[in-house]
Amino acid sequence: MAGARKPVVEVRRSQRRRRTVSAYREGERVVVLIPDQFSRAEETEWVDRMLARLAAREERLCRSDAELLVRAQRLITRYLSEHARIAVPASVRWVTNQNGRWGSCTPADRTIRISHRIQEMPEWVIDYVLLHELAHLVVPSHNARFWELVGRYPKTERARGYLEGVAAAAGVVLAD
Numbered sequence: 001m002a003g004a005r006k007p008v009v010e011v012r013r014s015q016r017r018r019r020t021v022s023a024y025r026e027g028e029r030v031v032v033l034i035p036d037q038f039s040r041a042e043e044t045e046w047v048d049r050m051l052a053r054l055a056a057r058e059e060r061l062c063r064s065d066a067e068l069l070v071r072a073q074r075l076i077t078r079y080l081s082e083h084a085r086i087a088v089p090a091s092v093r094w095v096t097n098q099n100g101r102w103g104s105c106t107p108a109d110r111t112i113r114i115s116h117r118i119q120e121m122p123e124w125v126i127d128y129v130l131l132h133e134l135a136h137l138v139v140p141s142h143n144a145r146f147w148e149l150v151g152r153y154p155k156t157e158r159a160r161g162y163l164e165g166v167a168a169a170a171g172v173v174l175a176d
């Protein structure tokens with residue numbers, strides 16, 4: 001996918017390390033641990049390699065349909081618990097054929113589709129889009145009751161602003 005964000009990388013050198021390199025996420029940053037004796041060239045090479053490895057691992061683990069369902073269940077428990085029976089979707093999946101929307105919901109068969117365009121956005125934006133569609137299983141239209149449900153997620157306004165910004169930068173108007 002185009003526009004993959006390059007994360008902020010913090011390299012930490014360790015005198016105790018001899019050969020091993022490791023990388024992990026710490027908030028929005030990626031920390032790469034390398035042996036102190038590495039040259040600059042080795043550092044660059046290993047940072048690239050570890051970023052690629054981390055991205056592949058996250059794609060496998062975190063951005064699958066199965067993970068979306070787990071994420072949906074977590075959001076339902078946290079924000080829609082009194083509607084847990086109807087808010088659980090029959091299916092939730094990533095789709096690539098959805099150009100005018102970030103996500104969509106068909107209450108009749110309780111299916112939810114999430115656009116691959118948000119796949120590389122921050123977690124809190126994905127959570128907002130998913131919660132928005134889950135709330136449509138409870139309230140199909142964008143009325144006050146719907147926004148009360150979605151508004152329980154503390155980052156709703158921030159996520160909507162983020163998505164508007166992305167849409168504006170791409171020169172498109174996307175419905176929610």
Ligand SMILES: [Zn+2]
Nearest residue numbers: 132136142176
């Ligand atoms: Zn909506």
